[in-house]
Amino acid sequence: MFFQLLANGLTSGSVYALVALGFGLIYNTTGIIHFAHGIVYTASAYILYHCFINLHLSLFASIALSLTGASLLGILIEIVIYAPLRKKGAAPATYIISSLAVYILIQNLIALIFGNETKILFSGVGKTYQLGSIILTQIQLLEGVIFLFLFIIFCLFLTGTKTGIALRGLASNPNLAVVLGIDVTKARAIAFGLGSFMAGTGAALVSLDVGIDTNMGLDIFLLAIVAVIVGGVKVLPGAALGGLMLGIIQNLVIWQASARWMDLITFLILIFFLLFRPEGILGRSRRVEEA
Amino acid sequence: MNYLFHILIMINIYLILAFSLNLLVGYTGLLSLCHAAFYGIGAYISALLMTKLGVNFFLALPASILGAMLLSLLVAIPSFRLKGDYFILATVGFQMIVFCLLYNWIDLTSGPYGIPGIPNPSLFGFEFSTLPSYLILSLVFAGVCFFVMRKLVLSPFGRVLKAVREDELAAQALGKDIFKIKIFVFVIASGMAAVSGCLFAHYVTYIDPTSFTLEESIFIITLIIIGGTGNLKGPAVGTVFLLIIPEILRFLRIPDEVAANLRQMIYAILLIGFMYFRPRGIAGEYKLE
Numbered sequence: 001m002f003f004q005l006l007a008n009g010l011t012s013g014s015v016y017a018l019v020a021l022g023f024g025l026i027y028n029t030t031g032i033i034h035f036a037h038g039i040v041y042t043a044s045a046y047i048l049y050h051c052f053i054n055l056h057l058s059l060f061a062s063i064a065l066s067l068t069g070a071s072l073l074g075i076l077i078e079i080v081i082y083a084p085l086r087k088k089g090a091a092p093a094t095y096i097i098s099s100l101a102v103y104i105l106i107q108n109l110i111a112l113i114f115g116n117e118t119k120i121l122f123s124g125v126g127k128t129y130q131l132g133s134i135i136l137t138q139i140q141l142l143e144g145v146i147f148l149f150l151f152i153i154f155c156l157f158l159t160g161t162k163t164g165i166a167l168r169g170l171a172s173n174p175n176l177a178v179v180l181g182i183d184v185t186k187a188r189a190i191a192f193g194l195g196s197f198m199a200g201t202g203a204a205l206v207s208l209d210v211g212i213d214t215n216m217g218l219d220i221f222l223l224a225i226v227a228v229i230v231g232g233v234k235v236l237p238g239a240a241l242g243g244l245m246l247g248i249i250q251n252l253v254i255w256q257a258s259a260r261w262m263d264l265i266t267f268l269i270l271i272f273f274l275l276f277r278p279e280g281i282l283g284r285s286r287r288v289e290e291a
Numbered sequence: 292m293n294y295l296f297h298i299l300i301m302i303n304i305y306l307i308l309a310f311s312l313n314l315l316v317g318y319t320g321l322l323s324l325c326h327a328a329f330y331g332i333g334a335y336i337s338a339l340l341m342t343k344l345g346v347n348f349f350l351a352l353p354a355s356i357l358g359a360m361l362l363s364l365l366v367a368i369p370s371f372r373l374k375g376d377y378f379i380l381a382t383v384g385f386q387m388i389v390f391c392l393l394y395n396w397i398d399l400t401s402g403p404y405g406i407p408g409i410p411n412p413s414l415f416g417f418e419f420s421t422l423p424s425y426l427i428l429s430l431v432f433a434g435v436c437f438f439v440m441r442k443l444v445l446s447p448f449g450r451v452l453k454a455v456r457e458d459e460l461a462a463q464a465l466g467k468d469i470f471k472i473k474i475f476v477f478v479i480a481s482g483m484a485a486v487s488g489c490l491f492a493h494y495v496t497y498i499d500p501t502s503f504t505l506e507e508s509i510f511i512i513t514l515i516i517i518g519g520t521g522n523l524k525g526p527a528v529g530t531v532f533l534l535i536i537p538e539i540l541r542f543l544r545i546p547d548e549v550a551a552n553l554r555q556m557i558y559a560i561l562l563i564g565f566m567y568f569r570p571r572g573i574a575g576e577y578k579l580e
Binding site: 081085090091096098102105111267 | 512
């Protein structure tokens with residue numbers, strides 16, 4: 001039983017980790033609590049649904065289109081909303097409010113077009129695989145594999161490519177990054193595009209698994225925030241650790257208590273980390289002067 | 292006529308929320324995303340006291356104010372150790388925790404089924420059951436809250452608040468205990484939100500957790516951001532303006548299921564526009580930081 005729950009936790013945690021890595025990248029490079037990340041997630045799930053169910057495209061083409069859509073939407077939000085604010089030198093709170101507004105705007109637009117009810121892409125029971133005493137569905141297995149694959153690529157990209165290093169530079173010291181000639185506008189667009197792509201991947205996996213509804217983005221975005229804080233804000237791969245841990249903890253809560261208390265535990269963890277270890281598990285504690 | 296009364300009562304209920312949140316956002320510079328939680332706590336405490344224990348409204352009201360204030364201490368003490376983004380995230384966390392408790396603590400709150408049959412307030416045998424009488428009741432409460440807030444912000448203490456908002460370190464250097472000041476304001480604002488919650492619960496006579504979500508917190512923020520913060524008129528202007536928009540949509544004969552989404556989209560577009568062109572809102576004094 002324990003190992004089955006561990007496996008379930010790791011697979012659902014994989015999705016959290018994907019969305020959290022995307023948010024972590026955006027938050028680190030731009031410093032914006034990008035609430036609209038949640039709606040990029042929802043929107044890409046609806047693009048997938050529309051292409052696959054309404055337009056009868058192949059699953060592969062639908063996913064490709066939804067991931068492209070997610071990246072473009074992320075970049076669009078940066079160009080239309082955040083970049084003009086930045087040019088004006090707007091206050092940090094205005095970014096958060098604008099981001100919330102974008103979330104509300106697009107969520108209601110989606111609800112207006114597609115309706116509020118839950119929609120399912122695949123019905124019926126999928127194939128399952130047995131590994132020892134653990135039973136996993138095909139999509140669960142896919143969640144784990146895709147996460148691992150993207151996580152490795154993500155880390156290689158950040159450490160091994162010029163663009164990745166530029167993004168990390170922007171994250172660690174925005175002023176110095178400008179001095180060193182990093183094209184900030186371009187770097188930010190890349191962060192938004194890549195981050196949104198990760199959210200889109202998570203959304204595609206979840207839609208294939210349990211279906212879609214217009215509220216799906218907010219819950220998972222809040223989980224992503226918790227994952228980023230738990231893993232360590234300044235340590236980009238930390239978000240993955242945070243996401244996997246949340247997945248496991250949620251499944252343990254379901255086992256020991258009830259699914260009803262999942263959110264309660266999740267947000268208590270958030271408060272706990274904010275208070276007692278704001279640098280996260282992997283983060284190095286800093287002196288005040290360093291921050 | 293009843294329709295007009297209804298709108299005016301709702302405006303009064305939201306005015307109290309807007310005034311109280313303005314104390315936090317506009318005067319002290321604290322962007323809190325858990326105001327709906329205290330609104331909900333107030334509504335639930337007084338609804339439960341009245342339906343389960345048969346307490347009179349005018350005893351349930353102070354009890355729920357007190358309850359919300361005590362719970363707000365629980366939120367305030369840890370949150371105010373945090374700054375900037377982390378403070379906002381903590382308030383989001385508390386909002387979600389309160390919602391989760393309201394939704395899942397079924398033995399106490401009946402969870403998603405809500406609490407039906409909340410009685411109207413009555414005083415010395417007079418029951419506030421008609422719309423005009425309830426309007427007067429809500430007007431009195433909104434008035435009292437307004438004067439409490441006015442007294443507070445125009446007093447020397449109000450200037451201390453503005454000092455905290457403008458420059459925390461400078462205020463601290465002048466010997467002001469920032470932590471205590473922030474907690475005091477937060478507790479007062481939460482108590483006022485509880486008043487609004489009571490008024491709401493006993494007006495609609497049925498409450499469930501979906502009225503007290505993160506989205507509702509965001510809506511209350513929207514009221515004061517669009518109206519403007521940091522003075523007395525901004526939140527009032529914003530509340531009246533935003534609560535009248537859905538009624539205009541109704542007159543334009545837009546079907547209900549479209550109107551709900553359309554209303555939210557209008558709010559969102561207004562917010563984005565104001566954030567870019569006029570961050571201080573229609574009539575505000577304080578620009579967000």
